[in-house]
Amino acid sequence: MNPKNPNWILLVENDPHYSETLVELMQLHGYRVLSTRNPIDAKQMSDNNSIDLAIIGVRLINDNDDKDLRGLSLASEIDPRIPKIILSGYMANELVRRALVPGKDKLPLFMDFVSKTEPFEKLDEVIRRILGETVEYESVTQEVVAFALFGDKIKLVSLSADGQYKFLDEEQNVHKILYVATSETLTLQILIEELESLVNDKSAREQDFQDFFERNPSFIINDDYKKAHPHVLLTRSDGESLIPDFVLEPADENSLSDLLELKTPLAPVFILKKARMRYSAAVLEACAQLREYSSFFDEPENRRVIQDKYGLLAYRPKMFVVIGRKGTLDPLAVRRVEHELPNLYLRTYDDIINRMKSRLARMKQGGSLV
Numbered sequence: 001m002n003p004k005n006p007n008w009i010l011l012v013e014n015d016p017h018y019s020e021t022l023v024e025l026m027q028l029h030g031y032r033v034l035s036t037r038n039p040i041d042a043k044q045m046s047d048n049n050s051i052d053l054a055i056i057g058v059r060l061i062n063d064n065d066d067k068d069l070r071g072l073s074l075a076s077e078i079d080p081r082i083p084k085i086i087l088s089g090y091m092a093n094e095l096v097r098r099a100l101v102p103g104k105d106k107l108p109l110f111m112d113f114v115s116k117t118e119p120f121e122k123l124d125e126v127i128r129r130i131l132g133e134t135v136e137y138e139s140v141t142q143e144v145v146a147f148a149l150f151g152d153k154i155k156l157v158s159l160s161a162d163g164q165y166k167f168l169d170e171e172q173n174v175h176k177i178l179y180v181a182t183s184e185t186l187t188l189q190i191l192i193e194e195l196e197s198l199v200n201d202k203s204a205r206e207q208d209f210q211d212f213f214e215r216n217p218s219f220i221i222n223d224d225y226k227k228a229h230p231h232v233l234l235t236r237s238d239g240e241s242l243i244p245d246f247v248l249e250p251a252d253e254n255s256l257s258d259l260l261e262l263k264t265p266l267a268p269v270f271i272l273k274k275a276r277m278r279y280s281a282a283v284l285e286a287c288a289q290l291r292e293y294s295s296f297f298d299e300p301e302n303r304r305v306i307q308d309k310y311g312l313l314a315y316r317p318k319m320f321v322v323i324g325r326k327g328t329l330d331p332l333a334v335r336r337v338e339h340e341l342p343n344l345y346l347r348t349y350d351d352i353i354n355r356m357k358s359r360l361a362r363m364k365q366g367g368s369l370v
Contacts, residue, residue, distance in 0.1 A: 007031060007032065007052040007053065007131055008031075008032045008033075008034065008049060008050055008051050008052050008053075009026060009031050009032070009033050009034070009051070009052065009053050009054070009055060009127070010033075010034050010035075010036075010042060010045060010046055010049075010051045010053070010054040010055070010078070010082075011023060011026075011033055011034070011035045011036070011054075011055045011057075012035075012036055012037070012038075012039055012042045012054065012055070012056045012057060013035070013037065013055070013057035013087065014037050014057060015057065015193075016037065018057075018116065018190070019035055019037065019057075021186065022120075022123075023035050025120045029124055031127075034049060034051070039056070042054070042056075042078055043078055046078045046079050046082060047079070051078075051079070051082050052082070052083075052131060053082065053083050053084070053085070053127060053130060053131060054078050054082050054083070054084045054085070055084070055085045055087050055123075055127075056084055056085070056086060056087065057087045057088065057116075058086060058087070058088050083130050083131075085112050085113070085114055085123075085126060085127070085130070086112070086113045086114070087113075087114055087115075087116060087123070088113070088115060088116060112126050112130065114126055116190045117187050117190055117191060117194075118187075119187070184363070185360065185363050185364060188356065188359070188360050188363065189360055191216055191219075191356075192353060192356050192357060192360065194212070195212060195216075195219065195349075195352070195353060195356075196353060198212060199265045199325075199349045199350075199353070202266065204264070204265075205264070206262060206263065206264050209262055209264065209265075209322075210230065210245060210262055213228065213230075213246070213262070214228075214230045217246075219352055219356060220246065220260060220320075220322060220352065221248060223251065224250060224251060224252075224255075225248045225249060225250055225251055225258075226249055226250070226251040227248075227249040228246045228247075228248055228249070228260070229246060229247045229248075229249060229310060229312065230245065230246055231243050231244075231245070232244060232247045232306070232310055232312070234293060234296045234302070234306065235305075236296065236302070237299075237301075242292060242293055242296055244259050244260070244261060244289075244290070244293045245260060245261050245262045246259070246260040246261075246262075247259060247260075247310070247312055247314065247317075248260055248320070249311075249312055256313055256314055256315055256317065257312045257313060257314040257317060258314070258317040258318040258319070258320065259290050259293050259294065259314075259317045259318070259319055259320065260320040260321070260322065261286045261289055261290050261319075261320070261321050261322075262321075262322050262323075263282055263283075263286055263321065263322065263323035263324070264323075265323075265324060265325055265348075265349045266324075267280065267282035267283075267323050267324050268280040268282060268324060269282075269283060269323060269324035269325075269327070269346070269348060270329065270334070270337060277329075277330075277333045277334075277336070277337055278337060279337055279340070279341065280324075282323060282324075283321065283323060283324075283344075283346065286321045286323060287319065287321070287341060287344050290319035290321070290344075291319070293317075294316060294317055294319065297314045297315050297316070297317065298315075298316075303315060318343070318345060319343055319344050319345065320345045320346075320347065321344065321345070321346050321347070322347050322348070322349065322352065323346065323347075323348065323349075324348050324349070325348055325349060325350050326348045326350035326351060
């Protein structure tokens with residue numbers, strides 16, 4: 001049952017897959033939607049139609065990204081009386097905050113910001129608040145065909161106005177014709193795309209990746225760990241402090257915590273020296289940092305302080321490094337180099353992205369096809 005909703009919404013979103021999904025969700029919620037990928041076309045569409053709200057999708061990585069500034073400026077061509085929402089896969093940064101303030105930097109006035117990583121219900125809530133909408137639902141006045149959940153199975157039924165139903169075949173078969181795209185699946189897909197954009201952005205800083213993994217720790221931990229603690233302060237007896245990027249808390253309470261250090265995707269992983277492959281200086285530097293952090297936990301008093309303060313117990317922790325790109329390398333040569341530092345567990349950004357893509361594929365196939 002869809003709400004009666006006379007409002008027209010204009011969606012300007014460059015990603016065709018996300019745009020199609022969002023249009024379908026908004027239409028299911030009763031909105032009438034006009035969609036375009038071109039901000040210039042958006043002005044013409046808003047001029048020729050009675051638009052109540054515009055949703056502008058933008059790509060936001062850097063506060064000084066001229067391309068993004070142009071995109072927001074084009075959005076200002078839309079009738080200023082039409083309220084607008086910024087929609088982005090990235091967290092609201094300084095550019096967004098400026099856009100939300102009228103009259104600054106010649107950017108359009110936006111009513112609100114919604115991240116693409118939020119479930120659709122969040123966007124729907126903002127839309128209804130801006131439009132001041134009261135939802136009225138149509139009553140079912142005739143028999144309809146519906147999908148019904150019985151236990152863990154979805155079956156095709158005929159549903160009458162009084163709530164009575166009947167199976168559409170005598171065998172009461174489960175019809176394997178429905179794919180359920182959950183908000184969790186859509187969110188993971190958006191986050192993978194966000195990380196890929198960061199990895200491919202040569203101006204992205206190490207802090208950008210730190211921020212991403214703090215928001216999305218599942219990208220850097222597996223089933224052996226339940227939490228990634230960022231920037232745990234390790235203070236030595238001489239007053240000097242060490243700050244690892246992440247301390248990984250084990251899922252098993254009887255296990256010990258480990259360490260993870262981040263470097264950028266631009267950092268080389270291997271170098272060829274005298275016709276023999278070696279770890280790069282960036283990898284060796286990360287390894288030296290991790291060894292220094294590791295030595296901190298050799299002292300019983302240090303271990304006690306960290307356990308009391310953070311609830312983390314570590315001793316001779318495993319050392320993980322996320323660095324560089326995968327590339328095309330001789331696997332035998334790679335294994336020889338890895339053997340030189342057996343206590344170092346190295347993962348490239350491509351390894352992380354591929355692992356999350358595999359998880360996404362499993363989510364779509366297992367438990368989603370019914």
